[in-house]
Amino acid sequence: MTALDNKINEHFSGLVVRKDLVKIVKGNAIVPSYVLEYLLGQYCATADEESIKTGIDTVKDVLRQHYVHRNESGLIKSVIKEKGRHKVIDKVSVALNDKKDVYEAAFANLGIKQVLVDSDTVKKHPKLLVSGVWSIVDLEYEHFEDNSVSPWIINTLKPIQLSHFDYDHYISARKKFSTDEWIDLLIQSIGFNPEMLGKRSKLLQLVRLIPFCERNYNLIELGPKGTGKSHIFSEFSPHGILISGGEITVPKLFVNNSNGKIGLVGYWDTVAFDEFAGKKKRINNALVDIMKNYMANKSFSRGVEIIGAEAAMVFIGNTRHTLPYMLKHTDLFDELPEQYYDSAFLDRIHFYLPGWEVDIIRGEMFSDGYGFVVDYLAEILRSLRNNxxxxxxxxxxxxxxxxxxxxxxxxxxxxxxxxxxxxxxxxxxxxxxxxxxxxxxxxxxxxxxxxxxxxxxxxxxxxxxxxxxxxxxxxxxxxxxxxxxxxFSSSPDEESDLDKDEQGSEQPQTPDAVIEKPPELKERQVIVKENQRGVTYDKLFGQYLQDAKKITVTDSYIRIFYQIRNLMEFLETVAKFKPKDDEVEVHLITVEDEFKGPQQIEFFIKIQENCAIAGVQFTWEFDETQTLHARHIVTDHGWKVLLDRGLDIFQHYEMNDSFSLSNRLQQYRSCKAFEITYLKVEG
Structure with missing residues (x-):
């Protein structure tokens, strides 16, 4: 356990769970994460390993005995008949049979319908009437002579969600955490390893939670496939629902005028539309008009009656093109169906989440640390809608x-x-x-x-x-x-920090493409934002290294593999910009790694041997005082480049994937936030 995990368990005992346990207990049960975490929260909300093992066995046993798999529905029905009574975990939906004036339940996996439900249960849990609710149900079986009477009887029905929480404790415990610790706790709560994400990337993930705590919030996220856009809305909260964009109708979403039944926006805090993009999709124009009115005025009409609702609207879809392609040739809404490609509709969106900045989900991104039981956090967020x-x-x-x-x-x-x-x-x-x-x-x-x-x-x-x-x-x-x-029409003549002082010159890509006469270089500062792409060592350092005979790199964090790989890529830049018939000395001052020093030296020797053939003479020394903090590059022809992050400017990328562009080309990597200052020095 990390120090943060210990702190989480200290202040939120019984309300957190280790996030990797969900995968362990899920098996082939097709249930949302909040259902599984509800059970884990009952039996595994602890840091004690023995208790966790016992709890996992208990949860697995509960799922084995009570979760209904569709292909085993016949067996479960038989168990209920033979025992007379049995608890099941299933998704239950309720409809009013107006001919008989009764409420009737249908069980999604068990496959039984027309099960009588008392009015008090429906009044207490109205979402049963819309799309259904995952529940623990105590079912009885009693055969009647009258075949029109269902033999299935609901004894008790309990939606799988938190029954109560202490908001004041949540607030007081929050004060014990720094902002960075709190953000990491939230990121672990939604299942991700915070060490794999930068600050901006974490905020982008947390924006997906806003619809759960902010009434009538309109969010859109368009981006590449595989970035987890729909996960939060399908798995995270019992107060949100994810539906396919192609399944939206006016009666389903707002109101059925034939019977007056209110649609999804009247019952759910968040309604998310998956697969919302797609130019060729056919959308009902009347639906778009009603949606525009609702998103602007928080209400819709039912005949002559105006109905208010609080549901946030979330639109998620995939893009086919890269960001620069969309900016140059179309726009960032270009993938939407024609009916939604409407300025009046788009103007009602509060936030466009840039999906192209969100990493494609990889196995190592998932957390094995502690986070809130998602149902607990969902209830907290729901209570915050009032503020x-x-x-x-x-x-x-x-x-x-x-x-x-x-x-x-x-x-x-x-x-x-x-x-x-x-x-x-x-x-x-x-x-x-x-x-x-x-x-x-x-x-x-x-x-x-x-x-x-x-x-x-x-x-x-x-x-x-x-x-x-x-x-x-x-x-x-x-x-x-x-x-x-x-x-961008508002700033067509502006240049980015990286492009300043470089206009009119081509970047050399090979040793043969050397600029004979370097442009006039100036003192300046470059500021790169988190998730920014298009940044390379060639752009940052190339021209300032040209014509240098000796370069000294001071960076205490050239110790482990990815840091040493950064150094190798820096030396590649040196090789590109040096005249082919010259030699350059590059000397590294760093700190020997306490545990992997021999491997560190082995890597340096390999670099030394391989760079020699390009005329780059690499040497190194270890600072014995272990107090080296400065990070900079100094050349023998008068330049000092101050690096606040050293060479460690790129976010995590898949180094072992030979077919990944981000592995092979720096300009396709997302950056960490950093600053570089170029100073002219004497001698």
Whole structure:
């Protein structure tokens, strides 16, 4: 167990579970994670290994005896008949039989229908009437002479969800964690290993939780396949429902005017539409019109009656093209069906989650640490829907007057939702509040930037805020605008930090493609944001290394394999930019690894041997004081490059996949946030 795991168990004893246990107990049971974690929370909410083992056996036994597999429904029915009574775990839905004036239940896996349900149960659990609820049901069997009477009798029905929680304890325990610890706890709670994600990537994952704690929140996420877009909405909470985008109808979603029955938005906190993208899909225009009205006004009509609802709307779908292709040739909404490719509909979206920034799910990304039993967190988030945190930035910042009411609503709702998730105790620092505000503004700006491409009647907007303590104005850009400014009409002439001072020259890619006369280099600073792509050592260092005869790299973190691989790629850049008939000395000053020193030296020797054939003479020394903190590169022709992260600028990527572009080409890797300063020095 990590120090964080110990702290989690100390302050949330009995409310957390080890996340890898879900896979262990699931087997071939096709049930949502919150169902399994409900059971694990009953028997495995502990850090004691023996208790966990016993609990796993108990949960497996419960599933074996009571979970209904479709192909074993006949056996379970026989067990109930022979025993007279048996508990089952199944998805139960209820419908009103108006001819008989009774409620009747249907069991999805068991395959039985028309089972009588008393009115009190339906009143207590109204979601039974819409799409069904996973439940533990005590079923009885009694045969009647009258064949029209069902022999199945529900003795008790208990939805699988938390019955109560202590909100005050949640708030007081939150105060025991730093912001970074709390974020890691939340990331582990949704099943991911926080060590595999950067800060921005973690926030993107947590945005998916906002619909569960913010009423009438409209979120869209479009991106590549395999990034886990639908996982949260299908597995995480008993208060959310995931439906296929092709299955949406007005009666199912809003109201059936023939019988007055309210649809999904009246019963669920979050309604998510999977597979929402697809240009050729046929969508009912009336549905789009009602949805636009609901997303704007939080209400819909049932005949002459206006019905209000609180359900958040989430739209998730896959994109076919890369980000730069979409920015150049189309727009970021281009994959949507024609009926939804409507500026009035898109303008009601509060946040566009950039799915292309989210990593494709890999096995090592899953957590084996402790996180909240998801049903517990789901209930906490649901209770937070009653609160409004959108005023938390007002004491420090103000949005500029250019921002329209609709833009401001989108920003405020995202800000409020993230603050509830990260700082429910309302004790964020000014810097933390500003970070959340910038993130919220960026998500709404992404929507507006594309609307201006789709509909020329939309005017350019300054997405900025002012600081109350000095009236300084800060402009916010999306990450894709920083990377590809040429595709944004608001800043067509701007250059990114990496492209400054490089215009008019081609980057050398091989030793033969050397620039004879390097451009005039200037002192400057480069700031790269988390998840930014298109960054390479060639761009960062190449021109500053050209014509150097000796280069000294000081970095205490060149110890383990991926760090040493970074060093090798840096030496490749040196080899590309040096004249073919010259030699360059590269000297590394680092720290010997306490445990893997011999392997570290072995790697250095291999690098030394292999780089010699390219005219790069590599040497190294270990700092014996073990106090080396500086990270920089110094050349013998007058440049010092300060590196706040050293050469460790890339996020985790699959190094063993020979067919991965991110493995072979740096420009396809996501970066960590970092800064580099170039200084001209004497001698």
């Amino acid at each position: 409004d945190y959108s005023d938390q930035y007002a004491q420090h910042f103000n949005l500029v007057s250019d921002i329209s009411t609709r833009d401001k609503d989108g920003i405020n709702k995202t800000f409020s939702g993230l603050m509830k998730i990260l700082f429910p105790h309302k004790e964020a620092t000014k810097k933390e509040i500003e970070e959340v505000l910038q993130f919220a503004i960026e998500g709404r700006k992404r929507v507006k930037d594309q609307l201006m491409k789709i509909d020329s009647t939309y005017a350019a907007v300054r997405f900025a805020y002012t600081c109350n303590d000095g009236n300084k104005t800060i402009h916010v850009k999306s990450l894709e605008e920083e990377e590809y400014p040429q595709y």
